[in-house]
Amino acid sequence: MPQLSLHSPLGPLTLTEEDGAIISLDWGWGRDQTETPLLCQARDWLDAWFDTPKGQFPFALAPFGTAYQKKVWDALLRIPASETRTYAQIAAEVGGSPRSVGQAVGRNPVPILIPCHRVVAASGLGGYSGDGGVDDKVWLLELEGASLPR
Structure with missing residues (x-):
């Protein structure tokens, strides 16, 4: 490949x-x-x-994953730049639990392009699987102009 x-x-x-x-x-x-x-x-x-973070990635994405993971990742693609959603909000949209959404988000093989950094915990930021961890998540959210959860 x-x-x-x-x-x-x-x-x-x-x-x-x-x-x-x-x-x-x-x-x-x-x-x-x-x-x-x-x-x-x-x-x-x-x-x-x-x-200048604008627009959605315009090229084809074909990440490997289960049907449920792909359903979650599709939901992430619908989160506008500068906005966030909680794991619970995504779970309500796709079915499942916040924990199962968190697992799918954590297995996203195309971070940034499928914007998993836009998903936050109800009590704050939550985690991030990039090399810089939550610092990368904060940096990406700030780059997009999102309000950070407290």
Whole structure:
């Protein structure tokens, strides 16, 4: 599977493509670097997004996951930039419990592009699986102009 890495304000990130769609975004620099048209376009979009976060990722996403995980991830794509939702709100939308939503959010293989940073706990921020943990979540929410939960 072709991969392409980029430098970002959160550190190095690696995009992976399969069958014309992005299947993962990982923290760290990938071993193999292949400049496919999709990966170059996705890299350039992310570079621009980190400067001015607007718009939804315009390229195909095909993350691997269960039907329930994909349902949760689809709900995350509907959260507008600069807004947040709680795990309970997402659970009410897709069915399931806040805990099952949290597990699906934590297994999101395409963070940032599927904006799992926009999901917060009822009592505050909750966790984040990026390399910088909650600090990355705060940084992304502030970049988008979201009000941070207290």
